[in-house]
Amino acid sequence: MTRHVPALVVGGGVSGLVCALALRKAGIEAQLVEASPRPGGVINSITRDGFLLELGPQSFSGTAQLHQLCEDLGISDQVVLAPPRAPRYILIDGELRSVPLSAPALFMSSLINGATKWTLVLDILGKSTPPDDDESVASFVRRKFSVQLLDRLVGPFVSGIYAGDPERLSVRSAFPQLYEAEKVSGSIVRGMLRLAKTKKAPRGQSTLQTFRHGNQTLASAISRKLGAALLTETSLTGIVKRSDGSFAAYLDANGRQESVTAQSLVVTTPTEVTGKLLVRLDSQFESLLSSVEYAPVAVVSLGYRKQDVSHSLDGFGFLVPRSAGLRVLGSVWNSSLFPGRAPDGQALLTTFVGGATDPAVTNLKLEELANLAHR
Numbered sequence: 001m002t003r004h005v006p007a008l009v010v011g012g013g014v015s016g017l018v019c020a021l022a023l024r025k026a027g028i029e030a031q032l033v034e035a036s037p038r039p040g041g042v043i044n045s046i047t048r049d050g051f052l053l054e055l056g057p058q059s060f061s062g063t064a065q066l067h068q069l070c071e072d073l074g075i076s077d078q079v080v081l082a083p084p085r086a087p088r089y090i091l092i093d094g095e096l097r098s099v100p101l102s103a104p105a106l107f108m109s110s111l112i113n114g115a116t117k118w119t120l121v122l123d124i125l126g127k128s129t130p131p132d133d134d135e136s137v138a139s140f141v142r143r144k145f146s147v148q149l150l151d152r153l154v155g156p157f158v159s160g161i162y163a164g165d166p167e168r169l170s171v172r173s174a175f176p177q178l179y180e181a182e183k184v185s186g187s188i189v190r191g192m193l194r195l196a197k198t199k200k201a202p203r204g205q206s207t208l209q210t211f212r213h214g215n216q217t218l219a220s221a222i223s224r225k226l227g228a229a230l231l232t233e234t235s236l237t238g239i240v241k242r243s244d245g246s247f248a249a250y251l252d253a254n255g256r257q258e259s260v261t262a263q264s265l266v267v268t269t270p271t272e273v274t275g276k277l278l279v280r281l282d283s284q285f286e287s288l289l290s291s292v293e294y295a296p297v298a299v300v301s302l303g304y305r306k307q308d309v310s311h312s313l314d315g316f317g318f319l320v321p322r323s324a325g326l327r328v329l330g331s332v333w334n335s336s337l338f339p340g341r342a343p344d345g346q347a348l349l350t351t352f353v354g355g356a357t358d359p360a361v362t363n364l365k366l367e368e369l370a371n372l373a374h375r
Contacts, residue, residue, distance in 0.1 A: 002259045005031040008249055010236050010277065011268035013041020017222040018069070019266055020229060025072075031260065032226060033234040033251060039223045045214025050343035052214055053301045058332050058350055062209040073221040075211070082208040082337040087315035090156055091326075096311065096318050099153070103189060111153070116146040120189060127186030130179055137174060138166040144188055156319035159329045163295035163355035208316075210338055236277055239265065270294070295356040297329070298364070300373035304347045313347055322357060327372055329355050349373075 009020045012034025023030040038044070042056035059082065060066065070076045088099040090111065100106040107117055123144060135143070137158055141150040150166065158166045162174060172179045181191025211217035223230055231253060238250040247265045251258045267274050275289030306313075316337060319330035331351040335342040342348040351373035354361030364372075 004261045007264040008262035009266045012039035016268035032230045034232045035235040040219030043215045043219050045216035051303050051348050052341050059208050059210045062207050075221045078211045089318035091320045116148045119145040123187050124189045130182045134170050134172050137169045137171045140171040151321050151323050156321050160319045163297045165356040296354050296359050296362045298353040298361050298369050300369050301350045306347050
């Protein structure tokens, strides 16, 4: 028997969950199917020996849209904020150096030399126009500033945010505000200062947030809201487009075969999976979508007794420049940022290994990853 739904959403990660919820809010009935037993995708929070571990993203930016979503779901009281002025560190020559958090602090910092500071002055005093063609983040920073700024600040932050390679990452896609700053103001520094004034968070409020019992709280709350509209352990095995423009989908619900027709189809699975699912709609989908690269990252969470850690852990964590020759991208000091992440007297550190410049990380064993993170 075939049943009809106005919209079928495939993939129960955060994108699929929010999409199905938004459709419902708009008055459109949507069926969401997720192949695994647990919705949330890469968002996954677990507790182990008193430590609250995030196996995927550690936190999120508190946008107005996300704030409203939490209000709608009734979980605003579960949101916890990171200290707004928590120091960030960069590993330079084997030492953790504090990252300046303002333009004046950057000029006073010993993190960059006088020549690099002079390029900042020239940017403020001068006026430039971005090239017509897109450029990489690395090319952008070298053109406007210096190799040192790329190596010591921009590169590590690109790795920390995207686990990406600044030589290949599009500046217009990854950091559109930088491109717009130069386009509108002719100066990155002037443009970013103007943008900061218009989009500044309320004083004392952090934009970095998580949930008291882990980020899984968000996925679980949306799942409860969707109720029967969410089917887990249900895979899409085939899809065809019908003559009337609707879609016929074939599902495997934990061994039980079912067919569904839908006027609209939304697929939120990883691109390689999406290409295979949609190949019958267009043979080019598979080759195009499988060419999209994902940066491989290993997330390693380690717990320590605080007395065994030489650093005070008084901050957000640290990032590592590629020039340091390490396979570690950086580390987040979870127990310093958010309550309830570690037992009393213990510290939880989450380290990220690999990234786009080190794809071989996928070949490492768990013990090897732990040793890299422990160093």
